[in-house]
Amino acid sequence: MTKKIIATISILAFLLNLVWENAQAPLYQGYSSFWQHLPICTLGALGDVVIILVLYTLLALMHWNPAWIVNTSKSDLVWLMIFGVILAISIEWYALGTNRWQYTSAMPLVPLFKAGLLPVLQMVLLPAVVFYLSNKILICNVK
Numbered sequence: 001m002t003k004k005i006i007a008t009i010s011i012l013a014f015l016l017n018l019v020w021e022n023a024q025a026p027l028y029q030g031y032s033s034f035w036q037h038l039p040i041c042t043l044g045a046l047g048d049v050v051i052i053l054v055l056y057t058l059l060a061l062m063h064w065n066p067a068w069i070v071n072t073s074k075s076d077l078v079w080l081m082i083f084g085v086i087l088a089i090s091i092e093w094y095a096l097g098t099n100r101w102q103y104t105s106a107m108p109l110v111p112l113f114k115a116g117l118l119p120v121l122q123m124v125l126l127p128a129v130v131f132y133l134s135n136k137i138l139i140c141n142v143k
Contacts, residue, residue, distance in 0.1 A: 005066065005067065009052060010049050010053065012137075013053075014046065017048035028102065048122070055127050059076055072131060084124045088122065093113075096115075
């Protein structure tokens with residue numbers, strides 16, 4: 001079951017994050033076209049899969065159950081959002097501080113943290129969507 005959970009999460013996370021990465025790409029300096037940035041966005045989406053798998057693992061450790069996803073609760077969503085915000089802001093600070101990327105003036109910022117709002121929302125919203133959809137897919141396959 002754990003392999004099926006990880007595969008389901010990974011596929012959904014990759015697809016959803018690839019769309020998100022490409023949608024927000026014009027808000028980063030150096031963006032010129034979809035096709036030029038598709039490889040960069042694909043790498044970003046793969047990194048996002050790793051982040052979402054880390055979030056899955058954190059909750060699995062909290063529950064002492066790798067199959068926690070088939071019985072999620074509201075508190076799981078709260079923890080996901082908390083961990084997601086912390087990870088996203090940390091990654092954005094690191095990347096901005098090391099000049100891995102820069103925003104255009106069109107990128108809305110989280111005021112207190114000066115991190116891009118869209119990448120922070122990405123790690124708040126998409127993990128919850130991925131886990132919700134994974135839950136639905138896994139439950140349907142069990143019945």
